[in-house]
Amino acid sequence: MRSRTVEILVGLFLVVGLLAAxxxxxxxxxxxxxxxxxxxxxxxxxxxxxxxKKAEVTLAGVQIGTVSNIRLDPRxxxxxxxxxxxxxxxxxxxxxxxxxxxxxxxxxxxIGLSVGAEEEVxxxxxxxxxxQSALVLEELIGxxxxxxxxx
Amino acid sequence: xxxxxxGSGGINTMLDFLALIGRQFLSKIAGFGxxxxxxxxxxxxxxxxxxxxxxxxxxxxxxxxxxxxIAVSGLFIGMVLGLQGYTILVDFGSEQSVGQMxxxxxxxxxxxxxxxxxxAGRAGSALTAExxxxxxTEQLASLEMIGVDPLRRIVAPRLWAxxxxxxxxxxxxxxxxxxxxxxxxIEWLGVYSGAFWSVMQDSVDFYDDVLNGIxxxxxxxxxVTWVAIYQGxxxxxxxxxxxxxxxxxxxxxxxxxxxLDFVLTVLMFGDI
Numbered sequence: 001m002r003s004r005t006v007e008i009l010v011g012l013f014l015v016v017g018l019l020a021a022x023x024x025x026x027x028x029x030x031x032x033x034x035x036x037x038x039x040x041x042x043x044x045x046x047x048x049x050x051x052x053k054k055a056e057v058t059l060a061g062v063q064i065g066t067v068s069n070i071r072l073d074p075r076x077x078x079x080x081x082x083x084x085x086x087x088x089x090x091x092x093x094x095x096x097x098x099x100x101x102x103x104x105x106x107x108x109x110x111i112g113l114s115v116g117a118e119e120e121v122x123x124x125x126x127x128x129x130x131x132q133s134a135l136v137l138e139e140l141i142g143x144x145x146x147x148x149x150x151x
Numbered sequence: 152x153x154x155x156x157x158g159s160g161g162i163n164t165m166l167d168f169l170a171l172i173g174r175q176f177l178s179k180i181a182g183f184g185x186x187x188x189x190x191x192x193x194x195x196x197x198x199x200x201x202x203x204x205x206x207x208x209x210x211x212x213x214x215x216x217x218x219x220x221i222a223v224s225g226l227f228i229g230m231v232l233g234l235q236g237y238t239i240l241v242d243f244g245s246e247q248s249v250g251q252m253x254x255x256x257x258x259x260x261x262x263x264x265x266x267x268x269x270x271a272g273r274a275g276s277a278l279t280a281e282x283x284x285x286x287x288t289e290q291l292a293s294l295e296m297i298g299v300d301p302l303r304r305i306v307a308p309r310l311w312a313x314x315x316x317x318x319x320x321x322x323x324x325x326x327x328x329x330x331x332x333x334x335x336x337i338e339w340l341g342v343y344s345g346a347f348w349s350v351m352q353d354s355v356d357f358y359d360d361v362l363n364g365i366x367x368x369x370x371x372x373x374x375v376t377w378v379a380i381y382q383g384x385x386x387x388x389x390x391x392x393x394x395x396x397x398x399x400x401x402x403x404x405x406x407x408x409x410x411l412d413f414v415l416t417v418l419m420f421g422d423i
Contacts, residue, residue, distance in 0.1 A: 006207065006208060006211045007207060009211055009215045010207050010210045010211050010214070010215060012215075013210065013211075013214050013215045013218060013316070013319065014210075014319065016218075016319075016323060017318075017319030017320075017322060017323060020319070020322035020323045020325070020326045021322050021365075023326045024258065024322055024325060024326055024357075024361050025357055025361065027329075027348070027352075028254050028258065028325075028326070028329055028351060028352070028355050028361070029258075029352060029355040029356060029357040029360065029361050030348075030349075030351070030352025030353070030355070054353055054354075054356075056353075
């Protein structure tokens with residue numbers, strides 16, 4: 001009833017299943033434990049306008065990290081964004097500025113970082129002081145109309 | 152039944168009718184009871200090392216033999232998703248999101264559900280027919296006569312093989328489908344491959360999407376094997392009886408998969 005072929009085929013079945021699980025984890029969901037770690041920096045925004053977790057943090061368009069958490073700061077009543085910056089990008093000056101940008105006209109939001117001039121660099125737990133909120137279309141239209149009326 | 156003999160009248164017919172409903176209801180409830188007994192008994196009968204080889208044989212029957220149909224269906228469903236997604240998304244200029252669409256719909260819904268349905272047709276029906284025939288030819292009774300517990304020897308390995316192989320088959324379905332979608336979108340329709348994979352990886356979360364899909368597959372595996380084995384054990388030991396039970400296995404387990412899928416989706420992804 002039970003032969004060597006059956007055992008081999010069942011073993012193969014389990015191995016293929018394991019490979020499928022690894023494939024789903026790595027190539028589909030993009031989980032990666034071994035990218036050399038990362039460090040956290042924080043920034044406060046008046047309005048994040050649709051920024052989500054896992055959004056990219058970029059420098060000159062190149063990804064240098066991801067948004068790992070977004071929460072409301074109960075004291076300042078603004079949004080506190082936690083970013084995981086890849087550990088090998090350890091040369092961002094402390095007076096860098098962040099800006100919420102949109103990829104394409106209807107694309108997702110991401111954070112663009114521009115480097116400042118200070119010698120001191122961002123480390124684990126640093127807070128980026130200079131931040132620019134997301135562009136909200138309604139506010140923009142409102143401002144435009146207000147300007148038109150006052151002319 | 153004394154009243155039936157004493158006299159006939161409207162009241163007696165009604166009492167008979169009520170008795171019939173009661174009997175049907177009680178036998179249904181007893182069926183549920185027997186089914187849960189089978190499940191729990193078989194689950195707790197697992198830790199017997201001498202039954203491990205039986206599980207391997209059943210894994211071959213239930214899992215390995217279903218592999219081809221699962222892989223081929225996964226490939227074609229992924230390719231269709233890629234094609235359809237592309238033709239819709241290209242109108243909005245966001246054909247790069249086709250990877251996200253293919254991966255999320257496969258991992259969350261289609262892989263567990265379609266695998267479950269195919270599994271019910273391919274493995275569930277075979278299980279019912281096998282056990283039904285064992286019952287009809289009195290093999291189960293003979294096992295009991297020689298002091299072997301048929302629940303342990305016959306039912307438990309089949310249940311466990313079903314539980315183990317369903318999530319594996321579902322994961323294989325999902326990964327084959329994703330690569331089928333990638334083949335169509337990247338190679339044939341010319342979506343930029345970097346964007347295809349990165350948009351997919353940004354939107355698919357391992358815990359929220361992949362693990363929840365696997366949990367669904369485990370639940371469907373339990374449902375299908377459980378229904379199949381119960382129907383086999385309860386079948387009327389004739390050729391018609393076995394054919395009816397086999398049909399019932401496929402119908403009941405398909406309906407339960409689709410119904411449970413809605414419930415699980417609401418619990419996992421819905422904000423109701």
